[in-house]
Amino acid sequence: MAPFEFNSTTHFVASSESTTIDVYELTPSTTSPSSAVRTTDWKIVVTVAATSHQQQENQYDALKLFEEEITGRDLSNLAEYLSQSHFYVNPLGNCFIDVSAGDGEFVDPAFGVQFLRLNDTFNWSQYDAVNPPPPSTVGNLWDTHHGFPHRSGEKSEAIVDYKKQLNEKDEKLGKLKTQLRSNTLDLESAKRDMEKYCKWCYDFTCRYRDTISASEAAAKIRRRRVKVARSTFVALSPPAVSISPVRCRVPLFKEEAIDAFWLLDEDENIIMR
Incomplete structure (x- = not known):
């Protein structure tokens, strides 16, 4: 049946x-x-x-x-x-x-x-x-x-066709909504991954900057130590000098002359009187 x-x-x-x-x-x-x-x-x-x-x-x-x-x-x-x-x-x-x-x-x-x-x-x-x-x-x-x-019949048949088309479009719309939700979830997941990556890059940059700063500071300290050491070396190791007595006449109030000694270097330059 x-x-x-x-x-x-x-x-x-x-x-x-x-x-x-x-x-x-x-x-x-x-x-x-x-x-x-x-x-x-x-x-x-x-x-x-x-x-x-x-x-x-x-x-x-x-x-x-x-x-x-x-x-x-x-x-x-x-x-x-x-x-x-x-x-x-x-x-x-x-x-x-x-x-x-x-x-x-x-x-x-x-x-x-x-x-x-x-x-x-x-x-x-x-x-x-x-x-x-x-x-x-x-x-x-x-x-x-x-x-x-029959005109009314045509309208009713058209209404039935429209309802079928509407149902088909509703089904397509439902599929599109499902796909949109899936794409939204994927986008949110990708956004979270991107935020994690950006945070890692920021932390890495900060650590690298701190490392560079520390290296530069250490280099400056080493350069300062070299300068100090060199200065100390110069101060601790003066050029060789020779003390040569030189007889000269120094006028006094009574116009008397006494002997004076000068500290000379190798080039005969006066270092200290």
Whole structure:
């Protein structure tokens, strides 16, 4: 058993009894009024079983409408409702009522009207199916009657396509968000690694600068020690001198002359008197 794909705007569901749902295709004559059709305009397509007893004799046991399946108890309730209301409903919720089944309750048989189109739409949302918005005017409610595509149907099909595209874009957006979170985590990890590396470079630079400063200070101290040592050496090792007594005349008050001695170096320069 499988669900029947109930998605064509020319297909209508109805029920002559509360145990089965009949799917009809509307093929009206273009000469008929747009608001009424005859019994001969309906062509049965398939029967959907609403009870377990009927399911053994039919191929389908559910209706698939806008990606939602109507089955089980909901299908039985739908069959019972259609049987009592004499409605013929398409996937968009557009309705025809079988006025001939009311024994003149709806329309006088003298008018020759068998099926009358309703302006209200059927509420499919009670079966968790999409309920398309009603048409804006009565004139375009059922253009298929004259051989033109149903405008509301086109809009509803477009809405379904848009929803599919929206779901696909939501999936892509979810994947992109996941990838973005992953990239963000990778970026934060790389940032932490970079901070660690920068800190290591800073510490290394500081240690290198301290080492250079210490080396320069030590070199300065060594140079100072060399200068001091050289000065000390010069001070401790004066050039060789010779003391040569030189006799000279030094005038005194009494104009007397005494002997004086001068300290001379090797070049005969006076070092100390």
